[in-house]
Amino acid sequence: MxxxxxxxxxxxxxxxxxxxxxxxxxxxxxxxxxxxxxxxxxxxxxxxxxxxxxxxxxxxxxxxxxxxxxxERAAKVKEIRLTPHIEDHDYDTKKQQCEKILRGGDAVQLVIRLSSSKEGDKAKELLQALLKDLKEAGKQETGIQLSGKQAAVKLNPLD
The missing domain is CATH 3.10.20.80 (Translation initiation factor 3 (IF-3), N-terminal domain)
Structure with missing residues (x-):
């Protein structure tokens, strides 16, 4: 300026x-x-x-x-990895990490690694719960994508 x-x-x-x-x-x-x-x-x-x-x-x-x-600063996409069998404390920690990244102005890619095809529904439920908990910090860019060995969704910061 x-x-x-x-x-x-x-x-x-x-x-x-x-x-x-x-x-x-x-x-x-x-x-x-x-x-x-x-x-x-x-x-x-x-x-x-x-x-x-x-x-x-x-x-x-x-x-x-x-x-x-x-x-001017380009937003980065940070990947947060989870498993479908996450415990409550670990869930809260990952949620706080996501909030911090989103409030810092960067996007978050939530990825859940699947070890079997039966975990797909559980992974989808987990991602939906995270999206609901993070709606004050970010908005969903993509839908929940289930493909092969992983489930993923991308959140952008609210600006």
Whole structure:
């Protein structure tokens, strides 16, 4: 995000603090106005000519910069492996792991390894229970997929 003196354009399309359109203004004048109001001049779109700039309160500018940085980071897919015969304590631990990963902004692939074809129904029930328990942290991207030796489902974080 380009702000204040880093803006190199001769003039900018300026938007005020409350979203009002202030028109095309020389950059020096826009910077003087920003200093007078004790706010930042932030370039929101470089793809226009003149570039679109907004007057934003300093705290809000930091917050927008942090959220832009978060959006830039590509989400990773973390795989969590389970077995169909999981005990309650282990289930809770895996659920907490998934919640932590989802709240961190990464996706989760839940995989249950099957040792026999008879475990498919139990694995499906386990995945459905996990999906129900994790609905506050993530949303289901794929359906429950039973294929050969494993059952899997993918969850994306809520954003």
């Amino acid at each position: 380009i702000a204040n003196e880093k803006i190199k354009a001769a003039e900018v399309q300026l938007t005020g603090i409350n979203g009002e359109d202030l028109g095309i203004v020389p950059t020096a004048e826009a910077l003087a106005l920003a200093k007078k109001l004790k706010v930042d001049l932030v370039c929101t779109s470089l793809y226009q000519s003149p570039p679109l700039c907004t007057l934003i309160a300093k705290a809000q500018a930091k917050q927008e910069k942090a959220s832009a940085k978060k959006r």
